[in-house]
Amino acid sequence: MSTPHGAHATSRTSQASHSSAYSISPTHVPSPVSTISQAFAYGRFLGDYREQRDVGALALAELQPTVPEHEVTLHTHDDAHFLLLLRGNYLSSARGMPMMCSTRALVVNPPGTTHRDCFRGLDGLFFTVSMPAAVWQQAQSLRPLPTSAVKLSGSSLVRAACLWRELRAWDTASPLAVEGGFEELLDAASEHALETAREGPAWLERAREILADEWRRTPALAELARHVDVHPVYLARAFRRRYGCSPGTYLRRCRMERAIGMLDDHRLSLADVAATCGFVDQAHFTHAFRRAHRVTPSQYRALT
Numbered sequence: 001m002s003t004p005h006g007a008h009a010t011s012r013t014s015q016a017s018h019s020s021a022y023s024i025s026p027t028h029v030p031s032p033v034s035t036i037s038q039a040f041a042y043g044r045f046l047g048d049y050r051e052q053r054d055v056g057a058l059a060l061a062e063l064q065p066t067v068p069e070h071e072v073t074l075h076t077h078d079d080a081h082f083l084l085l086l087r088g089n090y091l092s093s094a095r096g097m098p099m100m101c102s103t104r105a106l107v108v109n110p111p112g113t114t115h116r117d118c119f120r121g122l123d124g125l126f127f128t129v130s131m132p133a134a135v136w137q138q139a140q141s142l143r144p145l146p147t148s149a150v151k152l153s154g155s156s157l158v159r160a161a162c163l164w165r166e167l168r169a170w171d172t173a174s175p176l177a178v179e180g181g182f183e184e185l186l187d188a189a190s191e192h193a194l195e196t197a198r199e200g201p202a203w204l205e206r207a208r209e210i211l212a213d214e215w216r217r218t219p220a221l222a223e224l225a226r227h228v229d230v231h232p233v234y235l236a237r238a239f240r241r242r243y244g245c246s247p248g249t250y251l252r253r254c255r256m257e258r259a260i261g262m263l264d265d266h267r268l269s270l271a272d273v274a275a276t277c278g279f280v281d282q283a284h285f286t287h288a289f290r291r292a293h294r295v296t297p298s299q300y301r302a303l304t
Contacts, residue, residue, distance in 0.1 A: 088124020096151030156188035
């Protein structure tokens with residue numbers, strides 16, 4: 001969780017003997033702390049450590065919350081970290097998060113993030129990938145990254161869940177898989193930063209909102225253009241420049257995002273998810289999911 005690490009950090013700690021691209025400092029194993037402070041160093045969270053691994057300067061951990069909501073105070077993280085909510089009711093001020101999130105979600109917190117994020121109740125579960133501020137700054141020199149806490153897309157949610165799977169089923173190839181997955185999470189964060197930084201006319205944002213809000217139906221390009229009062233050819237060109245893809249590709253992404261969220265509901269069959277999200281059938285959905293995420297919907301669902 002994006003809450004600080006804390007007080008009862010009992011853990012099963014293993015360090016990966018692996019030369020990482022981010023090995024800028026010795027690997028770090030967070031030590032237990034007995035009091036809640038307002039500043040939290042690299043890898044510290046309010047929780048019991050169920051699993052823990054280091055790969056170079058990257059720290060992976062699975063934790064359960066240990067500090068009640070009313071005892072969590074405003075605090076600052078010196079490090080940067082990705083936090084994957086796996087179970088529980090999570091209160092977060094990150095942009096894009098609901099006031100209380102009870103479904104799987106991924107948040108990135110840049111170095112220096114100050115918040116009071118916490119769990120409501122102690123029955124939650126979360127996975128984190130932490131890095132020192134210097135590692136974040138090194139990555140930031142290669143690509144734009146968010147400057148404040150933000151919820152990332154469903155596609156990055158799948159990647160983070162695969163990293164969690166690596167932590168729980170560690171083998172000799174896992175360090176390499178972790179580094180590759182970490183780079184993909186940084187790329188996802190960069191895509192979000194680029195998308196929010198690009199400027200465009202209000203009518204173009206309106207066209208995007210129509211596709212996102214009405215993702216169940218497929219409008220003709222002329223219909224979409226008519227809604228925003230521009231020529232279809234001009235819309236198609238401007239949309240691609242602003243969002244890096246065609247309106248049709250964006251609509252498919254919206255449907256995939258919805259499908260990823262629906263997979264958390266085990267009452268729904270894969271065929272139900274496929275039909276609701278506009279796929280021809282379950283086979284079509286499985287093929288598209290595997291092509292986009294390198295795992296099948298069933299494999300991803302098994303991680304929940």
